[in-house]
Amino acid sequence: RSLPPVSLTGIRAFCSMIQTNLFRNLKVLLFPVVLGTQSIVSWDPVRVPSLLEISEGQSVCPYKVRVYVYEFDESLPFNELTIKARLRPRGTHFDGEHLLAQFTLEHVLTDFFTQSCIRTKDAERAHYFFVPFFSDIEYRAMGRPNDPSAHGEAILNIIEKNDTKLWVQRFGVTDKYWQKAPERHILVQAAPVTGFRHPKGRRGWHHYKIQLTAPIFISLEVTKSWILQYPRCASKNIVMPYPIPGRAWHDHEAPDAWNVLAKQLIQSLYEKKIINNFERPLFALYRGGRHGCVNVRQAIAKSLAADSEIATITRSIDHAWSALGHRGPTARQVLMHTATFCPCPEGDSPSAKRQYDALLAGCIPVIISDDAVYSYDHFASPHRAYGYALNVSDFAILVSEQDAIQGKLLSILRGVSPSQLASLRHHGRRVSNLFRYYHPGSYPIDPLVKQRYPNGGAPSLLTWDLDRRLQVDQTNPRWEKCQHEITNEPHSDLTKQFCGAPPKQQELSRLRAQLQRRGGSKELHRTIQDWEDGHVFRFRRRG
Template sequence: MYGKAAICLTFVILFLVSCSIYVGTVDLRSYFFPLLQSPPVLRSLCATGRPLRVYMYDLPRKFHVGMLDRRSSEEAAPVTMENLPPWPSNSGIKRQHSVEYWLMASLLYDGQDEDGREAVRVLDPEKADAFFVPFFSSLSFNTHGHNMTDPETEIDRHLQVELLEFLQQSKYYQRSGGRDHVIPMTHPNAFRFLREQLNASILIVVDFGRYPKTMSSLSKDVVAPYVHVVDSFTDDDPLDPYESRTTLLFFRGNTVRKDEGKIRVKLAKILAGSDDVHYEKSVATPKNIKMSTEGMRSSKFCLHPAGDTPSSCRLFDAIVSHCVPVIVSDKIELPYEDEIDYTEFSIFFSMKEALEPGYLVNHLRQFPKNRWVQMWKLLKNISRHYEFQYPPKKEDAVNMLWRQVKHKLPGVQLAVHRSRRLKVPDWWRRKR
């Protein structure tokens, strides 16, 4: 009797185990053949919740804040959270290329509240995920001569030469070939003399208009927004936002541009004579920036044609003014586009569509009011992602950019590992 019961029990157990194996809930290999198991999946940095650990090189002041105040360029004291000079309030249009300053400032900030911070500074390079090079290459271009015949241009070139020599002597730069190094170059002419020698690094750019794909691409580089020049619209709460903005389409800026920017002159002719369109040639002065602020805040749509490159500061001025951007470009790259869908709060026209008389304006005149209001509400919500400020705040532009850097690192690690396997080890050379 007991023998029959044992046989039945054994049969039941075998039946249950067989069913479990069939549906995949039990893997006998893990018990009897542990070496046959699949290797554990390595968790990449992006899969972790911790902030990016960034080592910032300690460069002399002449490479960064010394350009804000030349009298302090040779000071020996390192830059800290306490002595960081503020970005000049009278910098005008230079502010649009100040991304490098805000990235450096975010690493200097040592506030106790780290909630929402995407990157923190580490003083031990061995613990770093990435390396930040605090060279204000855009400010150097704006400060040290704008053309190649200007004698001060030599200062910009010497800084680039000296920086490159410094990096090439760094064992951490040598270790990765510079691939895990973050270098801001937001001005189209930033690092104009030796830029090609730093192309392996993660470059912070505003678009790829001046660079071939062999030099810059989304596969390794980060697209940053320009720092907006107009003041942010913080009290935009009318009862009827659509009717309160009396201008249909607004543009104010330089109409003489290069490359795709030549479309601005053509648009001026096409849009002339429309009572509900404000299209004005202007240069960036404090008075004109103030007038642009008022114009964007009183307009439903803000026109964004290409400048010398596909992007320009005007797009981000429109976003913080909650003026629905009208983007005219065939090849613009936009910041954070893997996280943000610009079609939800912007309208896009190809160059061909924009140059067809009446097409653009008629489309905007027929645009549904309720859809515009949805876009306006979304602009109010997402504009915080385009704010550069100190101290940094959760989900602001600086933190968004560090998160973008974090997204690039798995590809960087892959490139480093693949390059190492092609190198012949020293012990193999000695053996031969």
């Protein structure tokens, strides 16, 4: 059979068919991530003001907070690399949906702070100081060394040794404000398993520990166990969504374009006999590599593939997409817009970009990572302090890693009722733009490449957060509370990754036996307490 001609009427009929036949014709397609065919809706503020087009130079700025952005010479290596990559984006951080694009938070926030109305060029008036250092692009261009770059070393010397000499020498700017208020500086951690140092194979909390220093760290990830271990320190830092670059995600015509592309791909797969019936909607969509929690990922694939009504697509789908001559959106992202559920296991760390991709594509994320948090969820204590936090279960399905390993995933998804599905989609649409860096509009070229002003919900909520810190921190400084937490409370450490249910009774027996034999430190008592309180989402050993 052939598809009807592509038209707006046909697209709407296609979307309607997917919705009405969702429970009558269930089909699961194995491929990375999933999403429904819901259109991208205009931003719902959810009690948070929107920045939209309010940028630097506007006569009215709705915020009192002011941020000074350090100005570094363009000849510095990380600036030269950025300029070069923007001119020739292919294969770089600026290449739309390239793998490296998810690590562009430093660039997105630099574009935001330099163009926002909250920027001040008078450092004496500033409440915060933003450091536009592009660590990730420099790290990868240098061959991914373990040691920090020259400029990374200068920053580490400040926050670890209170030594600003290299900052002045290498960045060529004053150290006056570092000396005066290191806790009011903003640094960005662009990737979850690297920082200013890049030791290979280190997991657990290793890459988070730099956040126990004075500056405010904006990062893509921390975990539930980390927040429970250092709640006061976690509250001084900010977790933001993974950037989702690429023109198609932001252009106002994207919803129709996605559906056209999806129909092309589905027809190709049907003709190649990779799927049996392109008219049936995709019930779920998943494909993942063998990394991170391999046992969990294998269990997801096995659970979905075991059903006789499920089509398993592996690399065949990539070849089919390539044969159509498409560049830009990947086949995975296109098919997100034709599915209902998106299984999202952890990657090299507990969170993953796909948990945000899914929401923007209209899919229902299925979070299969016990230690993962969303930005702005109820574990994000800065937002909780202001009476604002997202309830992840409103827009995502949470499946424990142990349930996935035991093969329960498919039965859980099939057990979602039509009313539950409608509620999940409603809340997903309501919050999705809080995870956008660019408000839907007209984007002939990727907005990150053109340094367009990031006016989406994510930077709006960031500004809202910084603005409210002014009032809270005047009477209750977060950095002082963090210092007290570090020095006056015992802490356990997480140095390994464990996938599945933590061995609670086994570890408690071992730790209690150790306590009886040799007595125990405060740290050992804290570790036992963490296990007893259910604060362990990963295998934990004392450092």
